[in-house]
Amino acid sequence: MQLFILGATGGTGRQLTREALERGHVVTAFVRSPEKMRTQHDNLRILKGDVKDADQLERALCDKDAVLSALGASEPRSDRILETAAHSTVDAMRRTNVRRLVVVSMALLFPDVGPLGPVLRFFLRRHLRDSAAMEKVVEGSELDWTIVRPPRLTNGPPKERTQTTERHAPPGFSISRADLAHAILDIVEQAAYVGKVIGVSA
Numbered sequence: 001m002q003l004f005i006l007g008a009t010g011g012t013g014r015q016l017t018r019e020a021l022e023r024g025h026v027v028t029a030f031v032r033s034p035e036k037m038r039t040q041h042d043n044l045r046i047l048k049g050d051v052k053d054a055d056q057l058e059r060a061l062c063d064k065d066a067v068l069s070a071l072g073a074s075e076p077r078s079d080r081i082l083e084t085a086a087h088s089t090v091d092a093m094r095r096t097n098v099r100r101l102v103v104v105s106m107a108l109l110f111p112d113v114g115p116l117g118p119v120l121r122f123f124l125r126r127h128l129r130d131s132a133a134m135e136k137v138v139e140g141s142e143l144d145w146t147i148v149r150p151p152r153l154t155n156g157p158p159k160e161r162t163q164t165t166e167r168h169a170p171p172g173f174s175i176s177r178a179d180l181a182h183a184i185l186d187i188v189e190q191a192a193y194v195g196k197v198i199g200v201s202a
């Protein structure tokens with residue numbers, strides 16, 4: 001597949017890029033800091049651009065099969081980046097007729113996330129608000145979307161044993177970024193969970 005990855009310089013995005021290439025996909029990494037990309041591969045194209053700019057995304061998106069977003073708010077003040085990027089991405093996808101979109105959100109948005117939920121929600125409230133706003137844009141997009149809500153992310157080794165839930169928080173309290181990437185690529189390849197909000201944990 002021709003995959004278009006947002007957030008490819010981040011923890012999850014790096015794993016997504018690496019595994020997508022290992023699986024034989026052709027990857028376009030649309031990033032603001034190309035110098036941060038560590039992966040080199042014949043099937044990897046690195047494009048510098050601004051995820052807030054729908055025109056730039058439109059030019060880059062032509063002929064892609066799916067957009068995978070592992071964007072996150074790496075700076076405290078960029079607390080609306082997910083929502084803003086969701087608007088520009090959905091706009092650009094509509095214009096280019098690219099229909100498949102998978103975005104990473106947060107398991108804390110499930111109401112039944114467990115006893116630590118309220119405390120975590122308080123500390124992560126800005127990011128949570130942005131993730132919820134992003135989800136709203138994606139859900140309203142009429143694209144073939146899937147929203148993936150993981151719990152705490154780790155940089156641990158892959159276990160390749162993930163649990164997936166619909167409408168409820170996933171049973172585990174964490175998942176490695178490598179396993180999250182693995183789950184996302186399975187979802188895309190199998191055209192699974194279209195129009196669904198799912199939880200994924202180890």
Ligand SMILES: NC(=O)c1ccc[n+]([C@@H]2O[C@H](COP(=O)([O-])OP(=O)(O)OC[C@H]3O[C@@H](n4cnc5c(N)ncnc54)[C@H](OP(=O)(O)O)[C@@H]3O)[C@@H](O)[C@H]2O)c1
Pocket residue numbers: 006007008009010011012013032033036051070071072073074075078081104105106107127131150151152153154177
């Ligand atoms: N951390 C957790 O425990 C946890 C738990 C549940 C869900 N999540 C969600 O999982 C997702 C991925 O998390 P992660 O920790 O793997 O990501 P991360 O390492 O924080 O990477 C974030 C990515 O987003 C990019 N980005 C941030 N602000 C940007 C902007 N203004 N313009 C363009 N690109 C921007 C970063 O680019 P640069 O490299 O250029 O900064 C980077 O590629 C996030 O949405 C997060 O909310 C995280």
